[in-house]
Amino acid sequence: MTWLWLNDGLVSADAACIAPGDRGLTLGDGVFETMRVAQGRIGHLARHLDRLRQGAEILMFPQPDLDRIEDVLRRVVRHNDMMDGSLRLTLTRGCGPRGVMPPVQPSPTLLVTAAPPPSAPLPPANMIVSTQVRRDEASPLSRIKSLNYLPNVLARLEAARQGGDEALMLNLAGRVAEASASTIVIHRQGRLVTPPVAEGALPGIARAVLLAAGMLDEAPLDLDDLRHAEGVFLTSSLSVREVASLDGVALARMAGMADAIRACVYA
Template sequence: MRWLWLNDGLVAADAARIDPGDRGLTLGDGVFETMRVAHGRIAHVARHLDRLCQGAEVLMFPRPDLDRVEDALRQVVRRNDMTDGSLRLTLTRGCGPRGVMPPAQPSPTLLVTPALPPATPPPPAHMIVSTQIRRDEASPLSRIKSLNYLPNILARLEAARQGGDEALMLNLAGRVAEASASTVVIHRQGRLVTPPVAEGALPGIARAVLLAAGMLDEAPLELDDLRQADGVFLTSSLSVREVARLDGVVLARNAGMADAMRACVYS
């Protein structure tokens, strides 16, 4: 039986119930974090909780009780006897009346769900540049993991219809922002480079770890920078993935650099 955390305690997954009036369900009014569990330990939990607070602040939520949230995460790991896998933390504004305006005193919903790791790691990506979806680099929502993921979903669907398995999203200026669920990193002239957050890139956790370790530089990227790179990678809290093709064009590969990033982020 799988156990999750809902609001105030552990609940069997098949017994969990979300109120139909929850604004996370009806309006996408919330934020989330996906965390890697390795050897029974939650990776980079402090960074995830800090980003959760930043997202809550942007959405004008009450500040989360981080001790309570971290206890919930650890209880889900223990109750499910998790060694490796991931946790999905969802925080919504909670229930409210019909309409756009939230209640004056919201009561947020906290949900933590576990997942097992995939049986095999994903193969190198065949990425398509989305022509339908752009990242708005001026929007504060581009810097938080909000529950409204429809642009990312539509970009990924566009890629799937063209035979790809990942979508690259440009910003409104036509420069590289991010992939549908990952940070874009390239290797050129002996250095790893990723777009700045100001370009519409989400401040990813793996990205932050690589920056702190001095392995990663920030600079605006054009599509030609990806085409001419010595390697293109997609990083997230759960994986580092090489990109094999971009719009059908074969890209240079660098498995050794991918391994170096994994060692930095996931060790």
């Protein structure tokens, strides 16, 4: 049996019930975090909790009790006897009346679910540049893990219809922002490079770890930078994946670099 946390306690997945008036369900009014669990340890938990705090602040939620949330996450790991896998934390503004305006004193909903690790590593990605979706680098939502994920969903669907398995989203200026669920990292002239957050890139956890380790630089990127890179990679809290092609054209591959990134992010 898989156990999850919903609001005030652990419940079985079959017994969990989200209220019909929850604003996360009806309006996408919430934030989420996805965390890697390895050997029973939650990876980079402090960074995830800090990003959750920042997201709640931007959405003008009540300040979350991070100590309680940390305890909840650890209880879900223990109760499911998790050694490896992932946790998904969802925080919504909770229930509210019909309409856009939230209640004056919201009661947020906290949901934590657990998932097993993937059965096999992801193969190199065939990435398609989305022509239908752009990342709005001026929007505050570009800096948080918002439940409003439809642009990413539409970009990934567009890629799938063209035979791709990942989508690259440009910003409104036409420069590289991010993939549908990952940070874009390229290797050029001996260094790893990723777009700045100001370009519409989500401040990813793996990205932050690589920056702190001195392995990664920030610079605006365009499509030619990807086409001429020595290697292109997708990084997230759960995976590091090399990109094999962009819009059907093969990209340069760099042996060993994905492993070096993994070693830094998942140490």
